Amino acid sequence: MKLYEFEGHEILAKTGIQSPFFVVCESLDEVIQARKRLKFPIVAKVQTLYGRRGKSGGIKKINNQKQLIAFAKQMFGTRLQNEIVKYISVAQYVDIAQEYYISITYDTKLKMPVLVYSDYGGMDIDEVKKTDPDKILRIGIDPIVGPNQKEISKVFKNNTSIAQFILRLWDVFSRFDCRLVEVNPLAKVTNELMAVDAKIILDDSALSRHKDLEVMPKGAISAIPTDREVMAGKIDEDDYRGSAGTTFIELDGDIAVLASGGGASLLLMDSLIAAGGRAANYTEYSGNPPAEKVQKLTEITLSKSGISGCIVAGAVANFTDIYETLTGFVLGLVKIKPKPKYPIVVRRGGPRQPEAYKMLEKFARTKNFDIHLLGPEIPISEASKKIVELSQEYKKIYGNSN
């Protein structure tokens, strides 16, 4: 889970990492109140997750109230690289003597945490990588004992405060199960190091052992989750058996997707687009989840209006009980109001698939659902073509919206 900058600062503070004083505001009124606790100049920063805030004008040094009000009015509610600005942080401006880049993340090749450091602070690290790769220092970290203090103090012998900072940063990274902790810039302000920015990504698989961390729920691809994204994210919360809805991405198409398996879900989405279809969502269940998890995910996925077709597809399963999971689908389907008239294509294979199809066939016949069953011998790409064709026919008859 990617965090807002201000949430990042709050976590950094838990290990004593300082940041310039700031107040997070949700409205113009709050901005005006916050301003009373700070002295000009101040820095106003929109809080978004995915944009390059600096480059898109979301971070501004501000010298007086008039400028501040104008900035807040302009920013609240606008879209910055497709993300609505809901929060603005108003922070104390600090005089920076020197800037550094510092982060800890995982190196998938070394298979261990790695410290990344550069004297070129305040710049996009990917740009530095392209133009001055030798200005980036990477040091692997033993995940069991933490950074090698001897090595760190040798590398940073002229800058002992950085060496100390690294230990604190590691403390954050390991204590709170982060996938990334990045401070850019880390600023030297009158002999103190301050995190002027904070980017933290928490490890989703470890969230439930940090229930004490107060972070806001996030959407899959935007800061503000849709109701469906929030609900889908909760399915796995207290039940580790299999997974359903771990990732739920709201998209703007009309074909509802219930994919099964991490790899097959990607293949399905690619082939759906190749066939000319537009997905209403991306989501996936796998690892042999119990029926009730699939039921919940089905209800959430199909609660969207304007759906003109649904595809339930996955690769040939190894250990996922197809009867169990498709039973979950049926239990979810019958709860949908109004009753779906749109076509449903199912393409599955694996344990108890024949029994599952017998059950589905009877269900469709007696309860009058338009379900098309494709066996494992039909490729996923064909199933995608089928649902695109059927949904186009459906739209011809019923129009674009239910």
Place this chain on the structure above:
Amino acid sequence: MAILIDKFARVLIQGITGRSGVQVTSELLNYGTKVVAGVTPGKGGQVVDTVPVFNSIQEAISKVGKIDVVMVYVPPYSAKDAVFEAINAKIPFIHIFVERIPILDTSKMLFEAKKQGIRILGPASVGIISPQEVKIGSIGGPDPNQVFAKGPIGVISRSGGMCSEIAMLISSSGLGQSTVVGIGGDLLIGTSFADLLLEFEQDIQTKAVVAFGEVGGRAEIEAANLIDEGQFTKPLLVYLAGRFAEKLPKDTNLGHAGAIVGMETTIEDKIKVLRQAGAIVLEDFTQIPTELKKVI
């Protein structure tokens, strides 16, 4: 021939009394894998199928003798302790089936295992199958012969489902597989795509390798480097999935924990580097058998 394991391997299952543990035990015994012991703390003395259950790996070894492979089927937050128990018992091969293990725990296991020269497959790995020889993990489920057939093609995928899907395509075209390996969907995994290419290079049964690649990470780049360096010389066919996601914001996480948009490299870069190295990058997944027949 097979890579990584053979039919003489003696297997212990951690978490054998759980739902997945019980299921996999019978599947493996039916396929001929030598499951000689199981461990669930506090449940020593029970029997799962025909396999005795012990309270610890040490106890199991003292009763049944040497163990070559440990399979880990425990809840995610218990996985670290289970794997360290296997590492401390000097088991040379640890297969981790468990999904959703915190990355920090995984990095600790992988770090310690590497130090001690122990191979880890996974986490979140469906297992390995060398058709008509042996299987480890849940790959192929209760009836592997429906999908897998013996032959000259090596298969690698993060995804368990895609292992079967690719194998089914290959088998129904009349070809078969040497070994199929699910390497696991997590961000950090013990045995990589490149590690396996080195194994397949040495295996005389394997004439070509098919790999299912995904968005995120740099596994395919490492594989391309091996070809460039002449360390892998057999035909390599790769299908890359997740193009739809390239339009989504950077850092978006998809189905597998390791499938992260824009992380380390893009699909376009992967395709370019693989093609430059001489690998065959397929545009259409269903073309796998046709393309294979051209190169073997």
